[in-house]
Amino acid sequence: MSIELTAFLLALVAMLANSEYLLGSSMLSRPLVTCTLVGLVMGDITQGIIIGATLELAFVGSFSIGASIPPEIISGSILGTAFAIGAGKSTEIALTLGIPIASFVLLVKNLCFLFILPYFVHKADQYACEGNGKGMDRMNLLGGFFSVNLPIGLVVGLSYLFGSSAINDLLEMIPKFIIDGLGIATGLLPAFGFAMLMKIMIKKTNATFFVLGFALAVYMKVPVTGVAIFGACIALILTGYSAFNGKKDVTEDGNQRLNNNTGNTLGVQEINYENEEF
Template sequence: MIQALLLGIIGFIANCDYALGTSLIKNPIVTGPLVGLVMGDLTQGVIIGGVLELAFIGAQSVGAFVPPNVVVGGVLGTAFAISTGSGAEVAVTLAYPIALLAAVVENVFMSFIFPIAGTWADKFAAEGDYRKIELVHMGGGLFSSVVFGALCTLGFMLGSAQVEAVVNAIPTVITDGLTVATGILPAMGFAMLAQMTINKKVVVFFAIGFVLSSYMGVPVLGIAILGVAAAILQTGLLNGDTPAAQAVIDGGDDDDF
């Protein structure tokens, strides 16, 4: 019972990312270690959180699309995997269906509750009462955080025994397939992220990083340091330029041309 309540608190805090500003505390790489502490296995919490972070990295809201709920999926997926003594591959398998079910609840918020709250905010804006607009925004976000925190608590209380039975009944051939899928999902997540970010200005740096990693054996930390150095050179910070100033200079050149 105490573990279920603590998991609910983690879910509440993680979902506050939507209410109080984007701090990325909802990501599995953050919630995973916290769940590991609650479940008494910090090491597995860190490992599973890292795997789920890669698996969910491409699940981003674009337009009206509501992605799988990473908070409930990450918390319960990690908790169930640790409680059943399973590996990261089972955590991914459990986390995605749970996240999809939680997305149904999130769709209710996005389709009905938040739009109604938006009409209240419009009314207060017309009255010039900005304090009430803030209360509507934060109140709606905190209410959703309470709901998703409760889902984490109830889900763990109702599902731990059933999930353990299901996991134990999974044939070895399926478990082996899930292990392979666990290696593929992070690659898919990176591919989805790359599709949104890579363009002709940065693809050269992507190629350089690939060569350094695959053919020269440079560790990830070394590539990250080189990436930071390249970003500093590209933005002209060593010359005292700021990105805003550089944009003005570039715009001036276009006008003169």
């Protein structure tokens, strides 16, 4: 396959992964999906899946929360995997190349949001004032395509087309001890990814369950599936099997009550969201 055709197909993969404005949150943007598609394009789908799984662990906590915007993992995953497979290198190289590429392309994406997207947003506002629903839908599709889909596709395709030979020469110059060090770092990054995810999820009311799961997996050698089943059983016990006791009914005053299939209704404790920790 020629390098031009490969670059074109990689651009299509990037555009597909950036099509959430059209398809919704389909998880096509995750490294496990994009790297597998890259492996298919590059003729080594097995290596693509392996690299994708590693990058998925590294980016498992990479989500946009508030003003915090994570690196552009789509382009980083695609180009990192393509360069690594094309050069015949290992997963460590893909991860090493993918992270800085993702950070750089994030700047390009932000520039597109700053200079291209506002035009379509203002036009959508205008159509909204006019009650033109079709115009709003059209601006949503065009805005997503010209501000995200097309620019990222061009960046990925052109980067591989003009940068593959330079990257290959650069990789050949890297000493072996650096490659070995990158291999060690690759083993640490998945733990860092899970730490980012736990930082979002963990709090004092569920920290005990994380420790329990760790003890089961490490000291008792329980497989992940077994830990999941054990956790599901604990969840059912702690909730009193409320999910199986009946269905929730809404009374006239708007409060939810639990129907226990006996004709009686049980009051459900309301949650005070003002004092709840998120």
